[in-house]
Amino acid sequence: MEKYDVLIIGAGIAGLYAAMQLPADKKVLVVCKDIPWECNTFYAQGGMTTALNEEDVPLHVSDTMAAGAYHNNKEAVEIMSQTSLKTTADIIAKGMAFDKDGAGHLLYTKEAAHSVERIIHAGGDATGRYMHYFMMVQNRHQLQKNTLVYDLLIENGRCYGVKATVNYEPTTIYADDVIIASGGVGSLYAYNTNSRTVSADIHGICVEKGIELADMEFMQFHPTVFVETPYARKLLLTEALRGEGAHVVDESGRRFLFDYDERGELASRDIVSRGIFKHQRKTGMKVYLDFSMFEEAWFEQRFPNITRTFGTLGYHFPQDRVPISPAFHYANGGIKCDTNGSIPGMEGLYVIGEAAGTGVHGANRLASNSLLEGVVFAKRAVDHLLSKGHQEVKTPTFEKDYGNILHKENDKIYKQQLRQVMWDDIGIIRTTKGLHEAKNLIYDMKNHEIGRLLQLRLNTASAIVEAALSRTESLGSHYMETEQNKD
Numbered sequence: 001m002e003k004y005d006v007l008i009i010g011a012g013i014a015g016l017y018a019a020m021q022l023p024a025d026k027k028v029l030v031v032c033k034d035i036p037w038e039c040n041t042f043y044a045q046g047g048m049t050t051a052l053n054e055e056d057v058p059l060h061v062s063d064t065m066a067a068g069a070y071h072n073n074k075e076a077v078e079i080m081s082q083t084s085l086k087t088t089a090d091i092i093a094k095g096m097a098f099d100k101d102g103a104g105h106l107l108y109t110k111e112a113a114h115s116v117e118r119i120i121h122a123g124g125d126a127t128g129r130y131m132h133y134f135m136m137v138q139n140r141h142q143l144q145k146n147t148l149v150y151d152l153l154i155e156n157g158r159c160y161g162v163k164a165t166v167n168y169e170p171t172t173i174y175a176d177d178v179i180i181a182s183g184g185v186g187s188l189y190a191y192n193t194n195s196r197t198v199s200a201d202i203h204g205i206c207v208e209k210g211i212e213l214a215d216m217e218f219m220q221f222h223p224t225v226f227v228e229t230p231y232a233r234k235l236l237l238t239e240a241l242r243g244e245g246a247h248v249v250d251e252s253g254r255r256f257l258f259d260y261d262e263r264g265e266l267a268s269r270d271i272v273s274r275g276i277f278k279h280q281r282k283t284g285m286k287v288y289l290d291f292s293m294f295e296e297a298w299f300e301q302r303f304p305n306i307t308r309t310f311g312t313l314g315y316h317f318p319q320d321r322v323p324i325s326p327a328f329h330y331a332n333g334g335i336k337c338d339t340n341g342s343i344p345g346m347e348g349l350y351v352i353g354e355a356a357g358t359g360v361h362g363a364n365r366l367a368s369n370s371l372l373e374g375v376v377f378a379k380r381a382v383d384h385l386l387s388k389g390h391q392e393v394k395t396p397t398f399e400k401d402y403g404n405i406l407h408k409e410n411d412k413i414y415k416q417q418l419r420q421v422m423w424d425d426i427g428i429i430r431t432t433k434g435l436h437e438a439k440n441l442i443y444d445m446k447n448h449e450i451g452r453l454l455q456l457r458l459n460t461a462s463a464i465v466e467a468a469l470s471r472t473e474s475l476g477s478h479y480m481e482t483e484q485n486k487d
């Protein structure tokens with residue numbers, strides 16, 4: 001029986017930074033579902049927040065809390081902000097090249113709901129891709145692709161490993177400690193900015209095993225996404241564009257977001273997304289991101305990837321404006337854990353990154369706090385894991401295997417239905433009636449002949465709809481429309 005000291009599920013920023021913290025003499029396996037760069041980190045554009053210095057910590061904490069509608073776990077926010085000083089320095093010292101000015105000083109940008117410019121970036125608008133590449137190069141441990149986890153081996157409050165298909169072959173992987181770094185739930189939604197690999201499987205396993213998910217009603221929708229492509233992952237237009245001065249306008253060129261919040265384009269993401277959604281619904285007009293205030297050479301140098309990607313679609317900046325829509329972007333909630341990534345009542349199982357529900361984001365994540373959360377809490381989980389010392393673990397046998405029933409014939413049809421109902425009824429604007437309809441549809445799908453992976457998606461979808469139904473008042477990204485607030 002092959003057994004690892006540590007198994008990490010996911011090769012995004014949290015998983016790779018956790019691997020970087022584990023000593024070379026530990027037997028570590030990092031697994032990812034597809035190729036390693038099919039993860040949300042790779043597609044992150046804007047940057048990584050870092051407190052500028054000790055004095056900025058309280059301001060970063062208060063910006064994060066305000067964006068999160070004060071639903072955040074304040075201790076987690078303080079840890080994140082305070083630790084950012086050390087973590088950012090560590091990453092830079094190890095060789096990560098963030099963008100600098102001619103004099104060699106780090107360049108900071110601003111995104112919505114930040115009081116000051118405190119976001120560092122790389123490759124202009126390719127921060128995630130640069131950080132991911134950097135961490136892939138730094139990783140000394142074994143990384144195995146094409147590994148789809150479909151079960152956690154749990155008995156009597158302890159995790160012993162996972163069952164997974166490795167290159168389509170059902171396989172059991174044992175480990176003393178398992179770190180979940182599998183990301184969020186993007187593929188549940190018809191319109192999303194996420195990698196296609198991010199499909200809520202591990203959340204669904206947790207639901208099945210009675211492991212609690214927290215704050216699942218708080219799903220974040222990014223306001224500026226180009227959705228007019230046939231691919232599942234829609235194209236993000238980073239918030240840094242608005243941070244640098246881009247405008248959101250309707251067909252008549254009006255900056256209507258000031259009707260919804262005095263900060264206009266720089267209000268927090270939930271407010272901007274709702275403003276766009278409501279304006280479109282009310283006027284029937286298309287909404288655009290307008291770059292006409294920028295100088296061409298500057299724009300191309302600051303946003304090279306957006307220039308290139310949209311160039312291939314026929315858009316030329318700054319003169320062309322791009323039609324935009326909000327789309328699902330990030331799960332603010334996740335698998336409930338403490339600030340060390342430990343899951344209550346569970347031995348040998350940690351969760352970090354977007355999959356984790358530390359409460360750090362509250363009801364709505366502040367822009368660019370996600371890459372930071374990934375590194376800060378990955379390090380804390382590994383520190384905690386290493387502090388336990390070696391424990392002799394006797395592994396039980398796990399007979400039950402779903403490896404040959406991962407998919408069933410009609411799964412694709414149900415999956416599309418689910419994605420549509422999540423978008424329509426558990427999306428930016430919710431109603432009690434819509435949530436009940438969604439709940440019934442999800443329940444109904446569960447009673448059909450379906451494969452294991454769809455079952456897991458449905459488990460997570462149920463957790464989201466239940467959480468949304470139990471919060472009757474609007475808060476942050478969870479917005480309940482009633483006759484009183486309808487406009």
Ligand code: SIN
Binds near residue numbers: 240366367
């Ligand atoms: C963006 O670049 O707008 C996304 C950053 C984030 O999700 O925090």
